[in-house]
Amino acid sequence: MASSLPQGTVRTVTFASLLFLALIAGVHGRYRHPPMVSFYSRECPEARGIVQKIVKSAIERDIDSAAALWNLHYHDCFVRGCDGSILLESSYYGPAEKESGIPDSPKEIAYDIIDEIKDAIEKVCPVTVSCADILTLAARDAVVELGGPGWKVCSGRLDGFISYANESKFYMPGPDANYRTLVKKFALKGLTEMDMVVLSGAHTIGKVKCSVMESSLYNSSGPCGVDPTLDPTYAMELKAQCPVGSSNLVFLDPTGGDTSVNGSGTVPYPGHRRLLATKSAGNTVDKNYYVRVSGKNAKKGSAGSSDQNLKVRNSKGTLKSDRNLVSTKSGKALVNREAGNSKKAKASAADKENQPFFHDLVKSMEKLSTLDDPSSPGGEIRCNCRSRNVQTAPPPVGY
Ligand code: HEM
Structure with a gap:
């Protein structure tokens, strides 16, 4: 039908119907x-x-x-x-x-x-x-x-x-932002603390410039200038890829894309066999980002409220902001949830397929x-x- 009408008529009709819909539906920003x-x-x-x-x-x-x-x-x-x-x-x-x-x-x-x-x-x-x-x-x-x-x-x-x-x-937010700042910056956009933690999971893929990590690798308060929150073995790997002044790029999450990623030898997401055959580690969307960020020995700090003072140790989060996700009790709980470490997630068979991360990511991405x-x-x-x-x-x- 429309194809027999002149182009201008179609455009006018379309515009009029859009205007009508906009009027009955109210204002919808842009x-x-x-x-x-x-x-x-x-x-x-x-x-x-x-x-x-x-x-x-x-x-x-x-x-x-x-x-x-x-x-x-x-x-x-x-x-x-x-x-x-x-x-x-x-x-x-x-x-x-x-x-x-x-x-x-x-x-x-x-x-x-x-x-x-x-x-x-x-x-x-x-x-x-x-x-x-x-x-x-x-x-x-x-x-x-x-x-x-x-x-x-x-x-x-x-x-x-x-x-x-x-x-x-x-x-x-900057790559060194602390937990409070991260929550605040996301709140300015109407996004919750959980959205912030879930969307940070985008760092399951992609690369970061070595210059962004230089202070965590060479100018921090831990042994050999390494940021004390960073896993020492991972820090050595990063230093090898990022000598001082390097313009290299490194993976934000150097896992995924092979069948040994979970240490289980099983294919983590059977729906993506084709992908696994072609994609390399560091380029697979999965929950391993959270497994790495969660660290092992986070203990309560000596001072401050319970929600603001967990000492982060042995985190393999590549950015300081990633490691800071486990610097509070609520952040750590959310990271554990997305990593599939919570009791509820462990009890669920779906955990094997990156749940609840994928479910939560869908919800937060729809908001973003x-x-x-x-x-x-x-x-x-x-x-x-x-x-x-x-x-x-x-x-x-x-x-
Ligand atoms: C939580 C606060 C966030 C901070 C502080 C942050 C910071 C960064 C930094 C510093 C990089 C490395 C960029 C480079 O060196 O070129 C990066 C990369 C990346 N970020 Fe974020 N980011 C945040 C949140 C997000 C969110 C919400 C998303 C998406 C939903 C996202 C997606 C990515 C991706 C996919 C990359 C890799 C880019 C590439 O390889 O080209 N980030 N981010």
Whole structure:
């Protein structure tokens, strides 16, 4: 039916129906619509398939793409909601989020994949699918490719107009953040302490620059300058990979991807045999991050409240912020839960397949991926994910 109507008529009808839906459903921040999985099923039914296909082939070309996409998505959602603001290049309004220079700034490879997807989708459905939606879908598909769970991705986001480096510096927690700061930074985004611990589990894949760990390896208060919370054997391994001044990258969680990872010789997640055959250690989404972070000898500290003072020892968390997850009683309990160490998890046969981590990750990712910032001034469907459509860019009132 629609194909026999002139293009302009279809667009007017679509716009009118969206406006009507927006009016009956109330305001939805920068969503064009109440967010829904089927948002593009009429306007661009090909969109989800294109994202999935390009993500898959990007990961086949370079497995580091998956972590880079997940990290990019997190950075996007933490500043002004998931609005593609992280994708914008700096402009005359000032340096953009991607130029913030913070230690976990997403890697360029992820931006290139988003461009590739956008180009492919534009050819089929011009100016229809937002960059924000593309990034959100791509991150989910990347995690699934590396053996993680899939979560529901609603669409209908608009691309934001504003991207400021200073906002990234303010909102993104640093790699040395203590537990309280981590909880606070996530709370600013409406995320709970449990969300924070569960989402930190994204460090089950990906790599970190040696420079980020230098102070933990060489300038801390433990023997040979090593951070006392860090497992000494793991610290030696890290020092070997990260000599002083090194520009190397090391895995955040160098486990997974082989059948001996649990020491059990069993395939940890039978649904991903193909993946296990091709993916290497360090590139598998699994609960082993928590097993490593949990450490062995955390004892109550000598002072302070029970919830703030556990001495961390022998943690194999690569970042200080990872190790700090077990520096409080509640954090340690959550880490043990995700590691499958709690009595309840042990009693459950499902524990073998990364539960309850996968279940919890789905819930927290659904929250992260729908963060919005209704106070931001509107949005658009960008033609190019790296820049605003000039004709719709607002003047920088109040910024
Ligand atoms: C809890 C606070 C967090 C801190 C302090 C933190 C910090 C970091 C740091 C320092 C890196 C290394 C970056 C580099 O050296 O290039 C990193 C990597 C990464 N982070 Fe986080 N992160 C946090 C939370 C998250 C969350 C919530 C997610 C996703 C949901 C995430 C996903 C990732 C991924 C996938 C990587 C690997 C990136 C790659 O290899 O390209 N992080 N993070």
